[in-house]
Amino acid sequence: MKVRSSYWQLLPYLWPQWPLLIRGVACILGYVLFTLSLPYLAGQVAFFIGQGNVNQIAYWLGLATLVFLVRGLFQYGQNIFMIDAALEMALNVRKRVYAHLHKLGLDYFETTQTGDLTYRLTEDVDRVGEIVDKLSHQFLSNILQLIAIPAYMLYLNWPLTLAGLILAPIMAWLIGQFGQRLLVLSRQSQNQVSNLSALLTEVFSGIRVVQAFAAQGYEVKRFNREAEYNRLAKYRTQQLKAIQFPVVGFLEAVSIMLLFLLGGWQISQNNLTGQEFISFLTAVALLIQPIDLTISNYNEFKQTEASVERIFELMAKQPSLSENPNAKELPRVMGKVEYRHVSFAYNPSQPVLKDLCLQASPGDVIALVGSSGAGKSTLISLLLRFYDPQAGQILIDDIDIRDVTLTSLRRQIGIVPQDITLFSGTIAENIGYGQEELDLEAIQEAAKIANAHSFITQFSQGYHSWVGERGVNLSGGQRQRLAIARAIVNDPRILILDEATSALDSESEALVQEALERVMQNRTVFIIAHRLSSVRRADCILVLEQGQVVEAGTHDSLLSQGGRYARFYAQQFYSTNQ
Numbered sequence: 396m397k398v399r400s401s402y403w404q405l406l407p408y409l410w411p412q413w414p415l416l417i418r419g420v421a422c423i424l425g426y427v428l429f430t431l432s433l434p435y436l437a438g439q440v441a442f443f444i445g446q447g448n449v450n451q452i453a454y455w456l457g458l459a460t461l462v463f464l465v466r467g468l469f470q471y472g473q474n475i476f477m478i479d480a481a482l483e484m485a486l487n488v489r490k491r492v493y494a495h496l497h498k499l500g501l502d503y504f505e506t507t508q509t510g511d512l513t514y515r516l517t518e519d520v521d522r523v524g525e526i527v528d529k530l531s532h533q534f535l536s537n538i539l540q541l542i543a544i545p546a547y548m549l550y551l552n553w554p555l556t557l558a559g560l561i562l563a564p565i566m567a568w569l570i571g572q573f574g575q576r577l578l579v580l581s582r583q584s585q586n587q588v589s590n591l592s593a594l595l596t597e598v599f600s601g602i603r604v605v606q607a608f609a610a611q612g613y614e615v616k617r618f619n620r621e622a623e624y625n626r627l628a629k630y631r632t633q634q635l636k637a638i639q640f641p642v643v644g645f646l647e648a649v650s651i652m653l654l655f656l657l658g659g660w661q662i663s664q665n666n667l668t669g670q671e672f673i674s675f676l677t678a679v680a681l682l683i684q685p686i687d688l689t690i691s692n693y694n695e696f697k698q699t700e701a702s703v704e705r706i707f708e709l710m711a712k713q714p715s716l717s718e719n720p721n722a723k724e725l726p727r728v729m730g731k732v733e734y735r736h737v738s739f740a741y742n743p744s745q746p747v748l749k750d751l752c753l754q755a756s757p758g759d760v761i762a763l764v765g766s767s768g769a770g771k772s773t774l775i776s777l778l779l780r781f782y783d784p785q786a787g788q789i790l791i792d793d794i795d796i797r798d799v800t801l802t803s804l805r806r807q808i809g810i811v812p813q814d815i816t817l818f819s820g821t822i823a824e825n826i827g828y829g830q831e832e833l834d835l836e837a838i839q840e841a842a843k844i845a846n847a848h849s850f851i852t853q854f855s856q857g858y859h860s861w862v863g864e865r866g867v868n869l870s871g872g873q874r875q876r877l878a879i880a881r882a883i884v885n886d887p888r889i890l891i892l893d894e895a896t897s898a899l900d901s902e903s904e905a906l907v908q909e910a911l912e913r914v915m916q917n918r919t920v921f922i923i924a925h926r927l928s929s930v931r932r933a934d935c936i937l938v939l940e941q942g943q944v945v946e947a948g949t950h951d952s953l954l955s956q957g958g959r960y961a962r963f964y965a966q967q968f969y970s971t972n973q
């Protein structure tokens with residue numbers, strides 16, 4: 396059973412804002428003190444109204460105006476300092492969670508819905524910021540008033556106060572019960588909203604598939620179903636609140652009627668003056684707002700606890716792949732790559748690579764061929780250290796890749812992936828992706844090698860043309876050439892080419908091929924090969940089958956062996972490339 400509220404986890408993020416918090420608390424104290432003087436002032440005004448003394452009435456009303464003014468200034472101060480502290484805290488939480496997510500491995504993102512992550516980092520964090528703001532100024536101020544005003548009432552007339560507060564424990568218990576139930580409903584509701592957001596992200600990013608499969612109707616139905624669950628979850632929360640307010644309001648009304656009854660009786664017994672009764676009633680009236688606000692704050696507090704849980708759930712995720720604490724920077728490499736008896740499985744029961752050995756000398760072009768699911772992409776993922784092998788070692792220039800920092804390793808490997816991702820930004824930013832200061836010279840140089848310079852300069856804004864939504868339209872071949880430029884902009888010694896399977900028109904194909912030929916020079920290249928030309932040109936072709944190298948050699952030597960490669964070549968390349 397969970398004992399501690401999740402809110403405690405926010406303290407380390409709130410604590411650094413202590414200068415703002417202290418100023419805020421000082422303003423809250425000022426606000427409460429000035430509020431406390433109001434019942435006394437009301438009693439005085441009532442007294443002089445009874446005497447018909449206009450001068451005194453004007454004097455006390457003037458004083459009350461001053462009190463309201465100063466109280467207003469304190470209220471402004473408490474709001475502004477606390478919102479500042481809460482927003483700073485929310486910003487820190489958001490930054491830390493985002494940075495933490497980037498420490499997690501690919502395996503985490505492969506099993507998590509991106510829409511859900513987006514929701515947690517945006518909506519959930521905003522909600523937490525809002526509740527902390529409310530708690531820090533409204534809640535604290537209200538609680539102080541709920542303590543100080545009854546204390547003043549006790550001082551005025553304790554029997555009347557006790558009678559008025561007799562229903563308070565019942566109210567507190569009821570509010571607590573409602574709060575617990577609200578937390579449960581809120582968790583459900585937040586998850587529903589997250590599901591909806593995940594669904595939308597998935598559908599809009601896959602909109603080509605949706606349209607190609609004419610699945611709009613299917614998607615609309617799926618969305619409607621989720622939206623209905625979402626409505627229902629929200630309705631249940633609001634339904635509970637709708638019951639809560641009349642119940643508590645009724646108890647409040649009963650308390651006030653009880654007060655009038657007792658007050659009248661006390662006056663008839665000469666235990667209370669009319670003036671004191673007015674002060675007392677003013678104090679009671681001042682209590683109503685803090686009570687109502689406390690209930691709604693408490694409800695929100697419970698509802699938002701679900702958001703806090705969802706945020707810190709992300710922070711609790713541990714990276715599956717950790718960097719060696721003594722990891723060193725990988726010095727600029729020559730490009731020798733060696734796999735020594737490497738075995739790997741995503742799930743222990745299904746080995747993907749089995750005792751795999753391979754050696755590539757600097758400048759070698761290694762083509763990986765094999766049927767789908769043979770383990771080609773996995774072999775490459777291990778070189779980039781997306782995952783660690785369960786057995787064996789991978790070495791670059793005779794250094795185990797587990798002994799170097801991930802950044803220095805990945806910076807020395809260029810990759811042209813099969814699915815090209817361009818981010819919203821300029822062409823230059825996309826080619827120099829990850830460079831904090833864009834090296835425009837290197838970017839242009841890379842674009843020239845990748846046969847991209849001439850089409851880029853044809854855009855009116857050249858390298859500063861916007862890519863992505865509302866940006867320039869790029870053909871498949873142009874995207875590939877940008878990806879090639881991006882892969883070599885840092886001049887890596889090792890290059891991975893995951894060839895696209897979709898065909899380009901022959902002109903584009905020729906430009907891409909020419910670019911690839913150029914970038915492969917003087918680099919160790921691994922190609923997941925789908926094109927005949929890449930395979931023919933390779934220094935070594937590795938034929939993978941069920942995670943093992945079953946044949947290795949040059950195109951000619953393997954063809955003359957008449958083994959698996961020869962059959963594979965006949966089936967796959969001959970039919971598609973002739």
Ligand SMILES: Nc1ncnc2c1ncn2[C@@H]1O[C@H](COP(=O)(O)OP(=O)(O)OP(=O)(O)O)[C@@H](O)[C@H]1O
Pocket residue numbers: 505741742747765766767768769770771772773774
């Ligand atoms: N992230 C993953 N989690 C679990 N299993 C995976 C994952 N990625 C790949 N696999 C499995 O590992 C095996 C090898 O996959 P891999 O993608 O390396 O093959 P491949 O030869 O590159 O195939 P293709 O040519 O179709 O891309 C397959 O059985 C695949 O289902």
